[in-house]
Amino acid sequence: MARVVVDVMLKPEILDPQGQAVANALPRLGVSEVSSVRIGKRIELEFDGEPDLDRAREIADKLLANPVIESFTLRVEDPS
Amino acid sequence: MARVVVDVMLKPEILDPQGQAVANALPRLGVSEVSSVRIGKRIELEFDGEPDLDRAREIADKLLANPVIESFTLRVEDPS
Structure with missing residues (x-):
């Protein structure tokens, strides 16, 4: 299990x-x-296997952020 | 200027x-x-001088998180 964190501001x-x-x-x-x-959003995506940043970027772009008014950053994080 | 980031999940x-x-x-x-x-919240607090984590914790506890259903973490971040 690996976690990708998407910060949307x-x-x-x-x-x-x-x-x-x-x-x-x-x-x-x-x-x-x-x-x-x-104040923005923090989204945690739990990947089954290896974290896939390109896939996470696609998800963020299509589902999580509105590119007209928001920007986002991605990072892999150790689940804790 | 220093930034404290509060993650509320x-x-x-x-x-x-x-x-x-x-x-x-x-x-x-x-x-x-x-x-x-x-999906949770990411809050950026910009401090005028030195970041004050105890103060930030007080703000998070009173204004940003509902301790019944949410937990939060704090960290100092370089503004970028």
Whole structure:
């Protein structure tokens, strides 16, 4: 078993209202040192055999990310 | 500027219908080697100065994760 992790984030030029809402709540918790919050998705794909990054990239491109507003990165991770 | 990344995933015993929907769609794409898909959140906290992991843990615990159904991990990441 091998795990490929796909991180999908909104592109920097796209507004992130969910992250903004969290950022706006931080001063009420007494937190002033956080300047920005961005919220995206983390997807774990468990492969039966060897992890196939090209296959994972195809899955991310077709099913997991919207290339108009999102970008993604891939990496193999040891399951823990 | 320093970035702390918080990964929030559903606990293993909690059903993940969003991930299941993706997993069910994979055979239609001709993908048979992925046995499981889990979808969670990735949150990027940008700190003004030094990253403060204890502070980030407090934010994750209070605002980002629901400890009843989710677990989270924290790490410092170089902004890129």
